[in-house]
Structures are given as structure tokens and as C-alpha cells.
Amino acid sequence: MSAHMDINSERYDELRGMLEERRREILGEVQGRMRDVRAEGAAAPERGVVDAAETSESDIQDDIEFALIQMKSETLHKIEEALGRLEDGTYGYCFECGGEIAERRLRALPFAVRCRNCEEAREVAQTRERAMSQRRSSTSLFLDMSS
Numbered sequence: 001m002s003a004h005m006d007i008n009s010e011r012y013d014e015l016r017g018m019l020e021e022r023r024r025e026i027l028g029e030v031q032g033r034m035r036d037v038r039a040e041g042a043a044a045p046e047r048g049v050v051d052a053a054e055t056s057e058s059d060i061q062d063d064i065e066f067a068l069i070q071m072k073s074e075t076l077h078k079i080e081e082a083l084g085r086l087e088d089g090t091y092g093y094c095f096e097c098g099g100e101i102a103e104r105r106l107r108a109l110p111f112a113v114r115c116r117n118c119e120e121a122r123e124v125a126q127t128r129e130r131a132m133s134q135r136r137s138s139t140s141l142f143l144d145m146s147s
């Protein structure tokens with residue numbers, strides 16, 4: 001209890017528990033999928049001659065499986081990072097205003113880097129920017145047409 005003296009220890013425990021639970025879940029899923037892929041791969045030769053269409057279909061299936069596994073691995077990596085940041089006492093704080101990100105928000109979005117207020121402000125700014133650039137492009141389109 002030295003590095004995170006300033007962080008509410010109850011919150012620390014909660015967040016740590018939440019991240020570790022998620023890590024366990026994903027790890028279990030990845031391991032389950034890996035077993036399935038391996039089992040399928042081992043069973044494939046016994047099916048005998050398969051036509052080309054079937055082969056490519058199962059290839060696509062494998063690709064999807066591997067893409068999923070890769071995605072899960074990336075999530076695992078993010079969870080590891082988040083746990084590291086939690087140790088440093090930087091996890092769960094807003095990137096913009098430095099305020100605590102609500103635990104409920106972190107449960108829904110464990111990798112959120114902004115609090116709800118800052119995220120909303122950012123979205124409003126982005127929407128406004130998009131609207132402005134759209135107006136700009138339609139104005140220039142209009143000018144192009146009239147010239």
C-alpha cells in the first residue's frame with residue numbers, strides 16, 4: 001500500500017477485481033477456441049476427400065476463428081496494460097480533466113480514458129466539426145458548380 005496511497009483502496013480492489021475477472025473470462029474463451037481449432041484440424045483428415053468449396057469454407061471458418069482469437073489476445077493485452085496502470089495509480093482517471101472515471105462506466109468500458117462529461121464534450125465537438133466540414137464541402141461544391 002505505498003504506490004497507491006492516494007487511490008481509494010476500495011475502488012482499487014473493485015477495479016482490480018473487475019479487470020482480473022475479465023482477464024479470466026477472455027483467457028478461458030481463447031483457450032476454448034484454440035482447443036476447438038486444434039480438434040477440428042486433427043479431425044479434418046479423417047473426413048477423407050473434401051471438395052474445394054468445402055475446403056475453402058472451412059478455411060474461411062478458420063480465418064474467422066483466428067481473427068477472433070487475435071482480437072481476444074489484443075483485449076487481453078489491453079487488460080494487462082490496464083492492470084499495470086492500476087498499479088501505477090493512473091488507471092481510471094480521465095485523460096482530459098484528471099477526474100475519476102465512474103466505476104460503472106469502467107465496468108461497461110474498461111478501457112475508457114475519459115470521464116463521461118469529457119467524452120460527451122468531445123463527441124459534441126466532433127459532431128460540430130463534422131457538420132462544419134460538411135457545410136464547407138457543400139459550399140465549395142456549390143461554388144464549383146456556379147463557376
Ligand SMILES: [Zn+2]
Nearest residue numbers: 094097115118
Ligand atoms: Zn474528464
